Amino acid sequence: MFGFVAKHRGVWPVSWMCDALGVSRSGFHAWLTRPRSDRSIRDEELSAAIRASFLRSDRTYGARRVWHDLLEEGYACGLHCVERLMRQAAFKARPKRRQPPKDQGMRSVIAANVLEREFDADGPNQKWVADFTYVWTAQGWLYVAAVIDLFSRRVVGWSMSEQMTSQMVTDALIMAIWRRGRPDELLHHSDQGSQYTSEPFQRLMADHGITCSMSRSGNVWDNAAMESFFSSLKTERIKRKTYRTRKHARADVFDYIERFYNPKRRHSTIG
Structure with a gap:
């Protein structure tokens, strides 16, 4: 109440406000001169x-x-x-909107689910997960593919394209391999999308000795770590933006991954 009186004493007389609020004027003046706690x-x-x-x-x-x-x-x-x-201070983080997906997928006929939802890794370059998502712009869809190292949750490879092609996911994996120096004994997990089951992508993994693991059909929980990244990307950046061009969206997604998510953002899962 004294703070209210101090803030508005240029508008109304102090005596009026003290009487209206039921406080004493002497108490108010003592509060003004009292040292801060x-x-x-x-x-x-x-x-x-x-x-x-x-x-x-x-x-x-x-x-x-x-x-x-x-x-x-x-x-x-x-x-x-x-x-x-x-x-x-009314500081409130943007809430995530999540709806639990149905857990009803059949086992992959392309590759077994070797990862088996074991999203922890003892060191880098042991387990990578991959997927792609969609970003709407005034020019149409922009597709974003990413590869994440489960040890650090760092995005080690990414690619963006106007079309949902196998080359897009292949480029993301090539970036990850180049950045991490051709890692040995690596497990790569993705869904059963046609991009990941394509001959060029499978040949790239075979040439580098990468073990292929795939989620069960229609089961997003099998790749929950990747879904979590895309949820963060959309909630923390894309949701509140309107992209006029794909170029604008590309620049913003790049900024989120390379200037915030990888070097700065805290990850609760790994402390």
Whole structure:
């Protein structure tokens, strides 16, 4: 109440506001000259750090990820403190919209599901997952293929195309192999899409000694880690954008992957 009086004393007389709010004028003037508490000073300092972390994440981080940012910067605070200050500042991460898919797929006749939903890896270049998604633009669809290393959840390869072709997913795998220096004993998991069962893609994996694993037909849970990445991409970036051209969409997807997701974004799954 004293804060309200201080903010509006240029509009209405202090005596009127104190009477209306049921507080004393002497109490208000004492509040004005009273030194700030250690807690309020501390909250102001933390709020500035919270705001910086929240804006760096492009307004996608919730309290837990912001809290980890603050701990890394040397602040000593609890998760509940960060939650309280984020509520006060109206900082709210964009929510994800998820609908559990039906778990009713048949075993692949192209390749077995070797991964078997074991999305943990002991080291890099042991397990890769791949898939592609769609981005709408005013010029039509843009297709985005990606390959993720399950150890670090890093996007090690990606490709974008105006057409949903086998060359698109092949280019994404070629980038991953080039970036990671032809890894040995690698498992590559994807769905049974025609792009991944095509002869050029299968030949590329065979030439590099990559073991092929595929989800059961119609079963997205078998590649849940990849679905999670595309959900993050759409929720945190694409959902709130309108792309006039495919070129604009390409640049924005590139920015999300290479300037935010890979080098900066915190991943709860791997801590």
